[in-house]
Amino acid sequence: MVCxxxxxxxxxxxxIRHYTAKFMVQDSACFSETDREAMSVQYPVYQPRSxxxxxxxxxxxxxxxxLISLGSFPYMDEGFYAYWAQFIHRSLAQGQGLPDAGGxxxxxxxxxxxxxxxxxxxxxxxxxxxxxxxxxxxxxxxLLVRESRSAVGGMLLALAFLTAMNLPAVIQAxxxxxxxxAYIPLFLALDLAREKDERSPSWxxxxxxxxxxxxxxxxxxxxxxxxxxxxxxxRGPRALWRYVAGGFFGGLLLLALTGLLRGGVAELIQxxxxxxxxxxxxxxxxxxxxxxxxxxxxxxxxxxLLLTAGAxxxxxxxxxxxxxGRAWFWLVLALLPLLEPLSKIGFVYHFxxxxxxxxxxxxxxxxxxxxxxxxxxxxxxxxxxxxxxILLAALPGMGQARMTLDVLGAFPSPVWPERYIPESNTLLAxxxxxxxxxxxxxxxxxxxxxxxxxxxxxxxxxxxxxxxxRTFILAGxxxxxxxxxxxxxxxxxLVVGETHGEHSAIFTEALQHAVEKSGLYVRVAExxxxxxxxxxxxxxxxxxRAVPPPRERIDRALPQGT
Numbered sequence: 275m276v277c278x279x280x281x282x283x284x285x286x287x288x289x290i291r292h293y294t295a296k297f298m299v300q301d302s303a304c305f306s307e308t309d310r311e312a313m314s315v316q317y318p319v320y321q322p323r324s325x326x327x328x329x330x331x332x333x334x335x336x337x338x339x340x341l342i343s344l345g346s347f348p349y350m351d352e353g354f355y356a357y358w359a360q361f362i363h364r365s366l367a368q369g370q371g372l373p374d375a376g377g378x379x380x381x382x383x384x385x386x387x388x389x390x391x392x393x394x395x396x397x398x399x400x401x402x403x404x405x406x407x408x409x410x411x412x413x414x415x416x417l418l419v420r421e422s423r424s425a426v427g428g429m430l431l432a433l434a435f436l437t438a439m440n441l442p443a444v445i446q447a448x449x450x451x452x453x454x455x456a457y458i459p460l461f462l463a464l465d466l467a468r469e470k471d472e473r474s475p476s477w478x479x480x481x482x483x484x485x486x487x488x489x490x491x492x493x494x495x496x497x498x499x500x501x502x503x504x505x506x507x508x509r510g511p512r513a514l515w516r517y518v519a520g521g522f523f524g525g526l527l528l529l530a531l532t533g534l535l536r537g538g539v540a541e542l543i544q545x546x547x548x549x550x551x552x553x554x555x556x557x558x559x560x561x562x563x564x565x566x567x568x569x570x571x572x573x574x575x576x577x578x579l580l581l582t583a584g585a586x587x588x589x590x591x592x593x594x595x596x597x598x599g600r601a602w603f604w605l606v607l608a609l610l611p612l613l614e615p616l617s618k619i620g621f622v623y624h625f626x627x628x629x630x631x632x633x634x635x636x637x638x639x640x641x642x643x644x645x646x647x648x649x650x651x652x653x654x655x656x657x658x659x660x661x662x663x664i665l666l667a668a669l670p671g672m673g674q675a676r677m678t679l680d681v682l683g684a685f686p687s688p689v690w691p692e693r694y695i696p697e698s699n700t701l702l703a704x705x706x707x708x709x710x711x712x713x714x715x716x717x718x719x720x721x722x723x724x725x726x727x728x729x730x731x732x733x734x735x736x737x738x739x740x741x742x743x744r745t746f747i748l749a750g751x752x753x754x755x756x757x758x759x760x761x762x763x764x765x766x767x768l769v770v771g772e773t774h775g776e777h778s779a780i781f782t783e784a785l786q787h788a789v790e791k792s793g794l795y796v797r798v799a800e801x802x803x804x805x806x807x808x809x810x811x812x813x814x815x816x817x818x819r820a821v822p823p824p825r826e827r828i829d830r831a832l833p834q835g836t
Contacts, residue, residue, distance in 0.1 A: 345681030353725025456491035481520025571625035577661035607631030706799035721771025
């Protein structure tokens with residue numbers, strides 16, 4: 275029988291503190307270049323060797339949930355991006371070049387060619403967004419494996435956090451926004467900046483990639499600022515200048531190219547100014563929405579947020595003060611995204627942007643603390659597996675998979691199968707619009723119902739008529755000015771949306787009154803509010819031009835003195 279000496283309680287604590295000393299080269303600007311070079315030789319950069327497992331993690335956490343919901347009902351936010359992809363494609367196909375309208379819209383521009391393919395445009399766009407998200411997920415997985423210095427730890431973290439980042443509450447059916455597209459250059463920039471000295475040209479490339487991420491998703495400018503501060507504190511002024519120079523070069527080059535293709539940037543600037551003016555009156559609802567949707571985000575992500583809090587406490591208790599620079603970096607990346615829902619109407623997907631920073635902090639804790647303690651490491655594995663199982667309950671079910679198979683089976687039809695149309699106010703409105711539209715007819719919507727454009731395949735005559743609510747607000751909610759704009763460029767069919775809410779009744783009534791007073795339209799269909807249906811909280815009235823109006827009829831419809 276072999277007798278073993280009893281373990282000392284503080285042994286693993288001392289091992290952790292000894293182990294963290296080798297990471298000080300990453301976190302402190304207090305070392306000389308000679309010290310950094312010596313430490314980097316002694317402790318080489320961790321190179322992940324888990325490419326196949328990374329692909330499996332991405333397939334389970336990102337591809338599968340998105341494939342299941344590929345044929346789900348249209349959603350409002352994806353409709354906005356799909357409209358701009360359609361509009362850009364039409365302009366390019368007609369030889370008119372890049373349209374001088376709207377915001378930067380880099381992501382819809384890159385995917386606009388999909389609108390030329392046969393079949394359902396939204397399905398193609400969702401499929402493309404799935405591939406973009408898979409690429410971002412693979413980079414994210416690789417980043418976490420490097421940060422945790424463990425294939426097992428990094429894979430489990432990626433599995434749990436990517437599952438949360440691809441929940442229906444965050445992405446709906448995909449193509450909801452350009453967040454995952456913006457993640458790609460940002461994750462690449464993080465990978466480039468790792469373990470580089472201040473003279474490396476990689477800092478310039480990291481700046482270019484960060485600028486690309488910001489142009490894909492403008493609110494991510496906060497990450498560019500955070501990156502600049504981190505580079506300055508961690509690598510010094512030379513690296514900072516290279517990073518800033520790369521950012522300015524990449525950003526200005528893309529902006530100049532866009533301005534050249536659009537014929538100027540005046541409309542680009544005006545779009546953002548007008549958008550600020552439109553959403554300015556909503557400022558009083560920002561805090562209310564932040565609290566309500568913040569609680570919704572907590573309900574979705576609470577297992578991972580609890581893990582992050584535990585990882586942060588463990589890290590700060592078991593590491594020396596001079597080795598926490600990288601932990602502060604990840605903590606800042608986790609908290610900065612909260613500024614967006616604090617500055618405008620925020621939703622769950624805005625809060626989901628905190629998850630990459632939380633994952634980075636958890637991965638760092640794994641690499642610094644859990645990696646040298648088998649007891650803590652086993653606890654971490656169990657906790658991550660439990661969190662993932664809890665998150666699985668929020669993924670789309672088999673009913674959604676059957677709908678996707680039906681939609682794909684209807685290819686190359688661009689519309690949803692007939693059996694699903696009565697279940698959605700969006701599809702009911704789309705059917706009424708298609709029945710009223712003449713060949714190559716134009717359509718205008720209101721109430722941000724942009725999803726009616728990809729559903730029907732129709733487009734407005736111009737961007738000014740794309741959303742009548744926006745047009746009405748920019749006209750100062752003056753029915754006479756709005757009526758003049760409508761009569762100058764009347765669409766063949768227009769839709770006045772009626773949302774369920776206290777603030778919308780007067781606005782909808784005024785908009786409907788202005789449309790009917792013009793004398794150019796007759797109401798041909800009405801979709802009532804029915805909360806049992808998909809998007810049943812939105813009702814709408816469909817109007818069709820009575821006849822192609824002669825010039826004298828338009829003149830009579832215009833207010834006197836205009």
